[in-house]
Amino acid sequence: MHTVTVDLGERSYAISIGSGILDRLPGVLSQAHMGGPLALVTDSNVGPLYAGRVRALLSEYEVHICTLPAGEDQKRLSQIEWLCGRFLEGGLDRGSGVVALGGGVVGDVAGFAAATFMRGIRFAQIPTTVVAQVDSSVGGKTGVNHPLGKNTIGAFHQPSAVLVDMTLLETLPPRELCSGLAEIVKHGMIADPALFDYMEKNAEPIVRGDLAALEWPVVRSCEIKADVVAQDEREQNLRAILNYGHTFGHAIESATRYTRFLHGEAVALGMICAGQLAVDARLLDPESARRQRDCLRACRLPVAWPEGFESPAAVDEAVALMKHDKKARAGALRFVLPDRIGHVVQRADISREQVRKAFEALRQMPAPTRAT
Ligand SMILES: NC(=O)c1ccc[n+]([C@@H]2O[C@H](COP(=O)([O-])OP(=O)(O)OC[C@H]3O[C@@H](n4cnc5c(N)ncnc54)[C@H](O)[C@@H]3O)[C@@H](O)[C@H]2O)c1
Ligand SMILES: [Zn+2]
Missing domain, CATH: 1.20.1090.10 (Dehydroquinate synthase-like - alpha domain)
Structure with a gap:
């Protein structure tokens, strides 16, 4: 397993990258001081594939799964309101955490909800697309689109931990995988x-x-x-x-x-x-x-x-x-x-x-x- 540290003083965090490392999630979350209850935010494609496994790994926590319909058009303010409602119903408080399980859309929306709920609670990312693994889960930009402009409403909110399990890409459609390679070539x-x-x-x-x-x-x-x-x-x-x-x-x-x-x-x-x-x-x-x-x-x-x-x-x-x-x-x-x-x-x-x-x-x- 590789660990990449994002060095931001007291807001520093580790990105753990490897193959088949999802099982390490409980340790990663406890190291990041994430308390329960937890909200597991995912989308309608990724949830059915992996949310059950993640919930089972987090049996020590009370976990509330929040599933957004898949797609860029879900990156909107009304979903933040919906998520915050789910967080309140689930009893999340200032010590609770949000876990984003999905691509860049889920990460951006879940991250922004975590940035604003109770003026900011911890969040962790389990990116499931190449774009999310190499780009959106690193750096703390979160947010949603406005009908007049993309990514125009948002906040900087660094995650407390990022866990990148390469095997989660096995189910990613090939066109989505190739799309993510553009960001890697860009970094090169x-x-x-x-x-x-x-x-x-x-x-x-x-x-x-x-x-x-x-x-x-x-x-x-x-x-x-x-x-x-x-x-x-x-x-x-x-x-x-x-x-x-x-x-x-x-x-x-x-x-x-x-x-x-x-x-x-x-x-x-x-x-x-x-x-x-x-x-x-x-x-x-x-x-x-x-x-x-x-x-x-x-x-x-x-x-x-x-x-x-x-x-x-x-x-x-x-x-x-x-x-x-x-x-x-x-x-x-x-x-x-x-x-x-x-x-x-x-x-x-x-x-x-x-x-x-x-x-x-x-x-x-x-x-x-x-x-x-
Ligand atoms: N915050 C940032 O710094 C940053 C950086 C880059 C991109 N972004 C944002 O990220 C978004 C794009 O992210 P994306 O390309 O990951 O798109 P996405 O989140 O829409 O995911 C692409 C599609 O793949 C599906 N999917 C995801 N993981 C899967 C898996 N493992 N198996 C099967 N299906 C899977 C999703 O349901 C979706 O249909 C854009 O909104 C963009 O603005 C943000
Ligand atoms: Zn990009």
């Missing part, structure tokens, strides 16, 4: 050439579901994110590098009404755009941009608009939407751009024309350059 691109190389070489077994091959990149991703978060918990500056590919990605997600692409798929397209922008700005060599594209493609992620999709209107709308991105500061578009594999810089001097041109990268569909 922003901070670690060795992680990028590993993904380049091992994408094939990983997309076939070889979870042993996925363990090291999950550990490494958690280390990278934990390190960035420890230096800049509230995103004053450095933490923004984790948004690599996301300015373009969010614009693509909103322009397609969150229905066409999974988050990681949109981020993969966003990294292609950011890579092209970096090449056009003479920051990145074209060979590195090609390697990024081939690696994402090997992870079964989209690297161009799907056939028949491309429409100038969608791109125009995407460019316009970037202005509304909550990460845009004082109207200036900020971009995280790679200057080599494993390193990024932040730039605030990018013109709209450069942005529009970067989207052009998604028109082309070059054949893979590597022999297969």
